[in-house]
Amino acid sequence: MSYEDEDLAAAIAIVKHGNTIASQHRKRTSFASRLTSFIHAPSVSWVKSMNAIERHAELTYAETLFEEAILGIVYSGDWLQFIKEALHMRTCVQIYRLLWKYIQTMDDEAVVAGKGPHDSDIDNDFRSGVYLGVGLTHILLSLLPKSISVIMEIFGYKGDRHEGLEILAKAGGWASDLSVSEPEISAEEEGVRRPICDMALLLFHLVLSSFTFDGVDVKFAHKVLKWNLKRFPSGVFFLFGEGRMSLILSQPEAAVKSYVKAMEAQNQYVNLYCISWWEIAVSTLALWEIPQSLEYWRKLKADATWSKACYTYGVAVCLLQLGGRENEEEADKLMQQVPNLTRRIAGKSLPLEKFISRKARKYQKQQRRLALPALEFAYNFLCINHAPRAVITEKMLP
Template sequence: MDALQYGEPPTVSKQYSPELALADLPAIKYAAALFLNSSMIDSENYCLSVDPRKERLYITSGYSLIQCLKALLSFEQNDLRVANEHVQHGHQIAVKHRAPAPPILSRVAGFVWDNATSGVSLLRIMTPAQRHAELLFAETTFAKALLGVICSGNWLSFLSEALSFRTMINKYLELGKFLECMDAEALARGEGPIDASIDNDFRSGVELGVGASNLILSFMPEKLLAVVEIFGYKGNRSVGLKKLMDIGGWSTPDSEPTISFAKGGLRRGLADICLLCFHLVISTITFRGVDIAMAQTILEWNLKHYPNGVFFLLAQGKLRVIRSQATLAIESYEAAVKAQSQYRSLHYVSFWELAISNMAVWRLDESLKYWEYLQAEATWSKACYSYGVAVCLLQLGGDQYAKKAGDLMKEIPSLVHKIAGKSIPLEKFVSRKARKFQQQKGRLILPALEFSYVLLGMDHAPPTVIEHTLLPSVNEALADVEANKARRGFWDDICLARLLEGVCYRFLAYPDEHAEKDNIGIGARKPSLASRAEAAFLKVIEDGQHLELDHYILYNAYYELGRLLVAMGRVAEGRKHLECVVSGKRLEKSASTRKGKYSLESTLVLHATAALEALGN
């Protein structure tokens, strides 16, 4: 079924029994196509119309997973509560459709002998509908645990819910092993490479679970990964990516998928979204396995089939950001807003990206507009949204703006919230900056540019904007700081301005490797620009010993200098600076200058680890 032409909804029998559960697959595929092409409410209503009693395996489970996604996007307490109820019910429906549990004596014997009750053997004797129920049991277990973690108020609740993730991964490992065995036997019979008797809807779900599990576990630190692998869990990124690619029949960026749209499994769209998230979003904290060209191929193919698909329009925006095409990215995000009006919470994702992208091209009035939308409506992080409004107002200037910004800064520390008992790092950062604003009697240096840097907006600012807009702003701020050396916070101000100066010069000399070339005559000036960047970072490292509050600046200077030196070909020196960040050692000469972690420490360590990982490859 092509998403461009839905046609008539599939006919669903009014009579239902667990044995006929798979007869509903065309219906849930229809609902999924509606959802992926931004007809979310139509998708929900269709599910409710064909399963008013909420008893059908695929319809009920699918509807509950839609509610889970809606709640995660809005983060509204009521949405989370309703989603949790639907997911719990969907999970129970999956449990009811599973094969009967084997007798207790057989299960005990299964620990010793490989009989019919052990994993793969038990799956062999199940009906196809029962195997699908096992798959949906894993999917709803994941959704139930995810909602539980978000709603849990303390670490004890968090750990309790986290055990469900173990159950989910174990089930996917079991299903994956079953597929491997069946495919190997088909190959041995000369009928391979895969067992054609296993439907693509089941196969796509298993490979999605196994692939995503491998991908997620691959981000664990090596020491921790070595421990979990003892218990049979794998964190092989290459395997994870291949599993996700196989679902759609993807191979290389310059080739069409070997599996047509019509023959794709039910979870194909989700697998492609996972791949796009990895290559376009998670790529900010890793290099290994990232393939931007492959992401572009997957994206273009999906946009042909889902031209109004908000998820793919958002991915298009991310791709354009990576290419440093901020203006085009803004067009994609605006198109994502226009694509649907049914899930207002999806607009908030676009507004967030629009706020950052407009900062990148220094359209602060436009950025302000989207921060204000978020502040007024969204609930994910009121502290960050309010801070975005405040820094844009401060940077735009004017007494009226300053008064409003000051009022917001007073409020921000009280807006910080916790997930699973832990504060969100970015919220802790903006809270600290808001308190600093109060301590300095209503003053911050380059607040909007600093926020853009923290949100990675500066990383993808067009070179023309960096040279003709951002650098002049930094130079103006430097002159102001130098003229007020006796002012409170001098060392923090001068170090921040120098850091941002160095970042500007670094990205002029060495733009992101995926950025579209911006012909402003950088070539001949590259050595000079790189030298200025190095001098700025070295000055921050020298003066950073005097930092009072913003200790993160010193550590970021080490990171930025490391990236710069690697780009200049001085790899050993660059590695040394990156390793300083990853080591966790204090870089301040005096241990008494900082208490606890510096702002956004975990995020910076992730970036530095990824940079070292790239050197290893």
């Protein structure tokens, strides 16, 4: 959970090790078969010929390949590496969709044979892994910009967001009917990746909902979140979800309490604190409690590594909002630093960092002036949308 080069390099090494182990247990194929696989994807019969270990190895190979591709793109930050890792992603998507087709075929055969809606020979650990991979690839492809998604469709990779969400829900047996509050699959019967599928659903409905609306269902997310919090009352990620839910419902005070609980729930990973600090900084902006927000932007600036430019700008705009000569002098120094703190991923600047870098330069050009910079910064994180009405009328607008 860091952008530091040494951390990314260590993560890539671990993932490659896992990929190597998975490769050693995959079903062996001939050289001719490997060549033809570039033109024609392997068939379901090939998966049927595998034993259970080989199928799990195939799944693990796809997972580690996916992780390696994402880490490689972030680590390198150039287009050449992006193209290389995109080829890995292509292989990963092919494997996931083949395994998904295998599950569908086996389930259909089980129905025809009168053995039930699902093939009992396929264990839930394998199922949940395939659901996770296929669901996430559908959602990720659907989130790509149209210019890129058109190119992907030429190669046969089209993401269906709604299908992806439906597949992720299968891991827990979640019904779309909101009147059904309990999942079909119990904790005792679930696959090992089921909690991750639930986290992915919450991530989409509660976090990515800030950027898109298609497919978002907050009530469904509330159902999933409620069940998981009952099961994992001190689960860090589900406490984050509780905080996001409160923020979406314009209850930033309740959100702050959830994030504090998330910090208190563990002390092993400092970077998990950074997620809470970020969310608290945003939530306190929604409450227009500038001194408290400033405190957490300072913590992020000191310890977090994800976006130094954003944290520095957050400190600066809070100082400008508070006013005073000392605050303005410190803000001026920070604004000068912001453009030099931006970073690139896959050769592209992050949109938020590009925005704040432009604002920091504008601040210098306009003789250390910006129009309502803290309010504008809060607007970018939907803080006005998530703020209680009284906060907007009594604190923000005056």
